[in-house]
Amino acid sequence: MPPQAFWQGVEEFNQKEFYACHDTLEALWMDSKEPEKSFYKGVLQISVGCYHLGNHNWRGAAILLGEGIRNISEYEPVYEDIDVTRLLVDSSELLQAVQQIQPDQISQLAQKLEEGKLISDDRSINGWPKIFKIEPEN
Numbered sequence: 001m002p003p004q005a006f007w008q009g010v011e012e013f014n015q016k017e018f019y020a021c022h023d024t025l026e027a028l029w030m031d032s033k034e035p036e037k038s039f040y041k042g043v044l045q046i047s048v049g050c051y052h053l054g055n056h057n058w059r060g061a062a063i064l065l066g067e068g069i070r071n072i073s074e075y076e077p078v079y080e081d082i083d084v085t086r087l088l089v090d091s092s093e094l095l096q097a098v099q100q101i102q103p104d105q106i107s108q109l110a111q112k113l114e115e116g117k118l119i120s121d122d123r124s125i126n127g128w129p130k131i132f133k134i135e136p137e138n
Helices: 004-014 018-030 036-054 058-075 084-099 103-115
Strands: 118-120 123-125
Touching (some): 004 018, 018 036, 036 058, 036 084, 036 103, 058 084, 058 103, 084 103
Antiparallel strands (some): 118 123
C-alpha cells in the first residue's frame, strides 16, 4: 500500500499542480526501494514533463514525458491501485502531440490542451493526463 505522500502527489498531479507533485514524489522516490522507486520516478517525470509543457519548454516536455513513460511501462496494467495503462495512453498521446509540433508552437499546444481542444491522429486529447485509482475488487 502506497504511503499517504504518494496519494498527496496524485492529488497534486490531478489538480495540475505539477511542480508540487514533483516535490512530493521526489522526496518519496529518494527514500524508496525497488520496485516502487522506478514507479515513483516515472510518475514524477511525467509530472515534470507536464510542468515543462505548461511553461512552454518543448525540449523538457518531450524528454521528461518520454522518460516517465519508459519508467512506468513495466508496471502495466495496474500498480499500487493506479491504472497505469490509462496513464501511459494519456501520457503517450501527449508526448506524440509534443513531438508533432515545432518547438516554437509549444505555447499554442499548451493553450489548446488547457481548453481541451487538442486533436491528435483524429483523436481528441481531453486535457492533461490524470492518474486514476482502481478500487480493488472484493
